[in-house]
Amino acid sequence: MAKTILLVDDSVTMLMSVKNNLEIAGFKVETAEDGVKAMAKLSSGLKPDLIITDINMPNMGGIELIKKARALPGFRFIPILTLTTESNQGRRDEGKAAGATGWLVKPVGGVDLIKIIKQVLPGA
Amino acid sequence: MCFGIGAMLLLIISAVFLNSYLETQLGHLKDVVFLGLATIITFASQWLLIIEIQKPKVLSFEERVNATNEKLRHVLNNITLQVESVFNIENANLSPKNSNDALAIDLVKCTENVEKRVQVLIDTLQLGSNDELETARFDLLPEIEKTANAIVEYLNANANIDTKLREQMNSTQPLLLNLQNALNDFSGKATVAESPLLAMCINETSAIVDRHVRLDKEVIQQLNVISHDTGDASLQLATSMRSLSDEAGNLVRYITEAVMKIGEMDGSIKDSVDFIVKIGYFIQEIPDKIQQDIASVQGAGSVIDDLGYLVDSIKEISFQTDILAVNASIQAAHAGDKGLGFKIVADEVRKLAVNSNKAAEMIEEGLDAARHTIRNGLKFKFLDEIMNRMNEAAQVMDAVQNLENAHQDASQYYKTLFNVINSNNRKLAADIAEILGSIQYQDIVRQRIERMQFVIERRNDLFESFVTELESNNGNLTDDFASQINVILNDYIEDELQHGNSLNSDNEEDAPPKFELF
Amino acid sequence: MAKILVIDDEEQLRDLLKQMLGRDGHDVQTACDGVEGMRIFGQFSPDLVITDIIMPNKDGIEVITELLCGNTGTPIIAISGGRRAITAEFNLESAELLGVKGILSKPFTRDQLREAVKTALDS
Numbered sequence: 006m007a008k009t010i011l012l013v014d015d016s017v018t019m020l021m022s023v024k025n026n027l028e029i030a031g032f033k034v035e036t037a038e039d040g041v042k043a044m045a046k047l048s049s050g051l052k053p054d055l056i057i058t059d060i061n062m063p064n065m066g067g068i069e070l071i072k073k074a075r076a077l078p079g080f081r082f083i084p085i086l087t088l089t090t091e092s093n094q095g096r097r098d099e100g101k102a103a104g105a106t107g108w109l110v111k112p113v114g115g116v117d118l119i120k121i122i123k124q125v126l127p128g129a
Numbered sequence: 130m131c132f133g134i135g136a137m138l139l140l141i142i143s144a145v146f147l148n149s150y151l152e153t154q155l156g157h158l159k160d161v162v163f164l165g166l167a168t169i170i171t172f173a174s175q176w177l178l179i180i181e182i183q184k185p186k187v188l189s190f191e192e193r194v195n196a197t198n199e200k201l202r203h204v205l206n207n208i209t210l211q212v213e214s215v216f217n218i219e220n221a222n223l224s225p226k227n228s229n230d231a232l233a234i235d236l237v238k239c240t241e242n243v244e245k246r247v248q249v250l251i252d253t254l255q256l257g258s259n260d261e262l263e264t265a266r267f268d269l270l271p272e273i274e275k276t277a278n279a280i281v282e283y284l285n286a287n288a289n290i291d292t293k294l295r296e297q298m299n300s301t302q303p304l305l306l307n308l309q310n311a312l313n314d315f316s317g318k319a320t321v322a323e324s325p326l327l328a329m330c331i332n333e334t335s336a337i338v339d340r341h342v343r344l345d346k347e348v349i350q351q352l353n354v355i356s357h358d359t360g361d362a363s364l365q366l367a368t369s370m371r372s373l374s375d376e377a378g379n380l381v382r383y384i385t386e387a388v389m390k391i392g393e394m395d396g397s398i399k400d401s402v403d404f405i406v407k408i409g410y411f412i413q414e415i416p417d418k419i420q421q422d423i424a425s426v427q428g429a430g431s432v433i434d435d436l437g438y439l440v441d442s443i444k445e446i447s448f449q450t451d452i453l454a455v456n457a458s459i460q461a462a463h464a465g466d467k468g469l470g471f472k473i474v475a476d477e478v479r480k481l482a483v484n485s486n487k488a489a490e491m492i493e494e495g496l497d498a499a500r501h502t503i504r505n506g507l508k509f510k511f512l513d514e515i516m517n518r519m520n521e522a523a524q525v526m527d528a529v530q531n532l533e534n535a536h537q538d539a540s541q542y543y544k545t546l547f548n549v550i551n552s553n554n555r556k557l558a559a560d561i562a563e564i565l566g567s568i569q570y571q572d573i574v575r576q577r578i579e580r581m582q583f584v585i586e587r588r589n590d591l592f593e594s595f596v597t598e599l600e601s602n603n604g605n606l607t608d609d610f611a612s613q614i615n616v617i618l619n620d621y622i623e624d625e626l627q628h629g630n631s632l633n634s635d636n637e638e639d640a641p642p643k644f645e646l647f
Numbered sequence: 648m649a650k651i652l653v654i655d656d657e658e659q660l661r662d663l664l665k666q667m668l669g670r671d672g673h674d675v676q677t678a679c680d681g682v683e684g685m686r687i688f689g690q691f692s693p694d695l696v697i698t699d700i701i702m703p704n705k706d707g708i709e710v711i712t713e714l715l716c717g718n719t720g721t722p723i724i725a726i727s728g729g730r731r732a733i734t735a736e737f738n739l740e741s742a743e744l745l746g747v748k749g750i751l752s753k754p755f756t757r758d759q760l761r762e763a764v765k766t767a768l769d770s
Contacts, residue, residue, distance in 0.1 A: 016572040093627035
């Protein structure tokens with residue numbers, strides 16, 4: 006059974022390139038263009054095995070999305086990775102406090118990304 | 130764009146003149162120089178971002194002096210023209226106050242004085258005497274100041290024709306820019322030791338210029354980083370895609386070759402099979418024929434001899450099929466789990482190739498038997514034995530059928546393989562195109578450029594507010610202008626560092642990791 | 648109901664499939680090999696193609712490749728029983744790699760056929 010990953014980024018280029026990468030690796034991928042759309046999907050029953058989110062997005066950014074997703078029932082232990090250009094410690098701390106599982110700075114190579122995902126999704 | 134620049138320049142120039150009126154000190158020359166430089170550098174630097182950086186021309190001192198002279202002459206002519214035209218506008222369109230007229234006349238006089246002094250300056254510069262240069266400079270400065278004061282006075286008195294004047298100045302502002310340039314050039318050449326105020330002004334201006342240049346360098350360096358990063362990524366991508374494509378191409382070439390070989394074998398196998406079948410029937414009929422016509426049996430002997438060659442050809446075909454199957458099996462092994470199905474088939478084909486070889490051997494044996502019997506058995510001592518051997522020869526038919534089947538299977542197998550791999554290769558090509566088109570770096574580059582645009586906008590805002598402050602006529606110059614620019618610069622560098630992009634490779638080791646699990 | 652083209656060199660199976668699918672209300676045409684299949688495809692414009700793999704003249708793999716390259720969008724179900732060394736598994740795996748919407752290994756049941764037809768038509 007393929008694991009499902011929710012991918013959140015406001016850049017279509019990012020969504021397309023990462024989605025392809027993950028799908029080739031055998032994952033099922035759902036996408037959302039910002040935090041609001043991601044929350045809409047999560048609230049309407051989508052239960053991904055992993056969430057990968059950008060930080061700077063319109064409407065609702067990544068930090069807020071992580072906080073809101075963590076508050077949903079059954080989302081306490083689902084791994085959430087960030088994939089962002091932001092690399093400074095302050096933002097990382099914010100992400101960690103919000104409940105992120107890990108912090109990834111763009112760009113992450115296709116093979117590396119799969120390795121990292123397998124690290125946070127044992128058995129994937 | 131041009132209009133925007135013009136309007137802004139106009140604001141700056143107006144403001145300078147306004148301010149000069151309030152404080153009639155030499156120090157205010159610095160504002161002229163300062164603003165002139167700042168303005169020029171602002172816009173020049175923006176263009177530098179857009180076009181490539183051009184190295185400044187290195188001119189000899191003599192050339193610079195000559196160029197400066199030329200500019201000064203040109204500029205002063207134009208100042209006179211401009212002031213006159215302002216005067217004309219006033220006369221033509223408005224009813225000026227008397228005082229305005231007087232001021233305007235003063236202005237013209239001042240300007241004329243400036244022109245004379247500058248002429249002296251130019252002459253002395255050409256003579257190259259330092260003393261005269263110094264004298265000329267000290268004579269020139271108060272005249273310029275007076276001119277500035279007069280213009281400001283005039284502007285104050287003619288607030289109602291401000292708009293008209295602005296329009297007018299708008300058309301002459303490139304010339305004023307030239308004046309400011311010329312002043313700058315001149316300042317650079319003059320000995321500053323004896324003029325502390327001028328020295329201060331030059332120092333401060335150059336400090337600001339320096340920061341501008343640094344800011345621009347940082348921005349330009351970012352552009353370089355961008356092109357370097359995207360260039361590297363694209364190259365890497367192109368290389369990987371290329372090798373992927375090559376690999377796929379090799380596989381297709383291999384399969385194409387195999388299919389071709391099978392096709393070539395097709396004809397010879399069919400011919401052999403047809404002939405052997407015919408011979409088989411012939412052999413089956415031999416016992417009867419032997420009894421009927423010994424002579425015809427003797428004839429058959431030579432035909433059977435010919436068969437020997439055919440058997441060799443079957444053996445050769447079996448050998449080739451075997452090699453192909455072994456190769457296919459190796460290729461399938463490379464394909465991993467996906468190739469498992471292929472491997473099984475390849476092994477099957479191989480077995481059949483071996484069987485074909487056995488069949489050929491059986492044929493050979495049978496033929497030998499027939500040959501032997503015909504050549505030596507004409508005595509018909511043991512007819513039963515002959516019949517047995519003939520039956521054995523007839524079994525050749527089955528062996529031939531097996532050979533044909535094996536060949537058919539191999540042919541089918543390679544055709545399928547060829548079609549599947551070819552089709553996948555097409556899909557792969559499409560994927561490669563898509564990957565090349567959509568790379569993560571595009572997003573990173575986009576964000577970097579956005580940050581650059583933001584910093585330039587911030588800087589422009591700063592200039593605008595600066596001008597506004599000057600315009601408000603409270604004499605309170607933004608003394609922290611340089612530090613504000615510095616803040617923008619530092620913010621920008623810090624912002625870039627926070628986005629995982631260290632400007633200096635030395636800092637790379639200190640930078641936070643690209644991937645971190647909390 | 649759907650227009651279905653059945654391509655198989657085995658007359659018995661061809662007729663059986665026509666009967667089974669016809670009873671489910673489908674409009675069925677048949678062809679005895681890839682060459683006839685492609686000709687009928689052009690005239691019939693079916694919603695679904697069911698093709699055998701090993702056939703004379705033009706085999707099922709060629710039919711699938713041609714249809715998929717032509718971007719007709721018509722879903723395809725591949726059926727195969729294999730022949731001697733060429734197994735059904737190999738044929739169907741190949742067809743799947745090419746991108747067919749369904750595979751059926753001969754022999755198959757009527758329910759398996761129905762399910763495959765439904766899945767392919769819904770795709």
